[in-house]
Amino acid sequence: MTTPKSSFHITPSSSSQFPLRTPFKFPSKPSKIFCARNSNPPSPPTPINLISILRVIPDWADAIQESRLKQKRPLYKYEDWVEHRSSLRHVKHLLSSLSSRVILSLVPPVLAFTAVAVVVSSYNTAVYWDLLPEFFPTLRASSLPYQLTAPALALLLVFRTEASYSRFEEGRKAWTKVISGTNxxxxxxxxxxxxxxxxxxxxxxxxLAFPIALKCHLIHGSDIGGDLKNLLEDDDLDLVLSSNHRPRCIIQFISQSLQLLNLESSTRTTLESKVTCFHEGIGVCEQITSIPIPLSYTRLTSRFLVLWHLTLPIILWDDCHWIVVPATFISAASLFCIEEVGVLIEEPFPMLALDELCKLVYDNVQEALMSEKKIREILGAKMKDAASRRQSSNGYPVSGAGQSTWPNN
Structure with missing residues (x-):
């Protein structure tokens, strides 16, 4: 066990506090130490072929989506809520559509199915204009199967999104318990x-290091070395970084520190019971991260959507003709967008403002340490003043001494 480094100023008095000259902050520059201990070696360049050309747009969309997921989420304040419920929010959301990671991630499937609609429409037009031999049939079919399966697709999307949101809510509640338990x-x-x-x-x-370590444990690519370098000693940080499970390593530090403190058995038992909240948070968060929604459910939804939109131009040709192209585009953009939202919130932790929550905990503890001595002095003065007012000059209690009234009465 080593003494804290200079970022924590220890005064001779009983009121130790974090100094304002070295406030805790998350570093803006990335560190060389990341949560993932073993980084994958760079892969050799992929040779250019037909598959690589076809994957250009999907890879571009995936890269944008992953980069947006790494952005830090803010905690909402009053101004954010005013903007959130503004009557102009619909116009703002429409204008920002091209910068939405959800919409950008839909570019590959929407373009693919729109291209299929264009091909089907072009083929049927060529058949209608006798540009092809007579044995080429027109691609058309009855809309009755779609009318029968449309409710099933709607229910499937609703259940898929609802299952994902329940995971998001479970992750949010788990982190609420971790933050409240830390405080x-x-x-x-x-x-x-x-x-x-x-x-x-x-x-x-x-x-204070535990929620940061848990955040880095859950979000791939987090800079745990940079987040903890201003909070932990160098030897403590080295041991944490060398551990296979960083949050549990910090729990071991906490448990050993409690054993070394000169505390009464009841006080030590009370403090050790608080560690249970940390273990529960680790268990719930790891289950959410490691166990997705059953893959058969996700695959069924994806296959249903793909088959639906592959055959949609054929079903709508008799009624819409070339309008099947915009109709397919709108249908694919709408339904795949719902499915994409469900996939995104299925992993809730990149969607939560975990960095801001960790910093909020630090600020709360720092404020509590700074006001600890002052609060004790104020309460001690009140107790002395109350004791002096209870006794008169001849030693008998004063009538009404120590009583208080409600303000403005």
Whole structure:
């Protein structure tokens, strides 16, 4: 166990605090240390062929989607809510369609099915104008099968999206418990641990490091070395980075620190019970990350959508003719967009403002440490003043001493 580094200033008094001159912040520059311990070696350049040419647009759309997922999400404030419920939000959302990662990720399938509609329309037009031999039939079919299967497709998309949102909600609730547990754990340490100020500050460092380590454990490519370098000692950080499971390594630091503190058995038991919240958070988050929605359900939805739009131009030809091209485009853009949203929120943690939540916890603990001594002095002065007012000059209680009234009464 080492003493905290200079980023945490320990004064001789009982009120240790994080100094304002070295505030905790997430580094803006990427570090060389990432959550993934073993980075994959660069793959050799792919030779140019037909498959690589056809994959240009899908690879471009996937790259944009993955880069957008790595952007930090903000916590909503009052101004954000005002803009969120503004009556002009529909116009703003429409104008920003081309910058939406959901819509950009739909470019490959929508273009593919629109191209199929163009091919079917061109073929039927060529048959109608006798540009092809007579044995070439017109591609048409009855719309009755679509009328019968449309409700099934709608229910399938609704259930798929609902299942994904339930995972998103479960992940949000798990992180709410982690954040509230971290705040409560730090508050208990600040109040219960009056001595061993150096070890107390080290324990608070480990408590604050846990949600950051859990965030980096869940989101691939997170810079755990940069996030923790201003919070943990170098030897502590090296041990955490060398661990196979960083959040559980920090829990071990917390448990060992509690054993070294000079605490009463009841206080130690209370503090150790707070670690259970961290273990539960790890378990829930890892289950969400490791176990997706049953793949058969996802594949069924995808296959249903693909077959639906491959045959849609044939079904609509008799009624729409060349209008099947915009009709297929609109149908593919709408239905695949619903399915794409379900796929995105199926992995909830990149969608949550985890960086802001971790920073909020740090700010709360820092404020609690800074106000700890002042609050004790104020409460001590009140107790002395109340004791002095209860006794008169001859030693008898004063009538109504110590009573308070509601403000403005």
């Amino acid at each position: 409560d754990f730090a508050r208990q340490v600040i109040v219960s641990v009056g001595t061993d100020s150096v070890l107390k500050m080290a324990l608070l460092q480990y408590i």
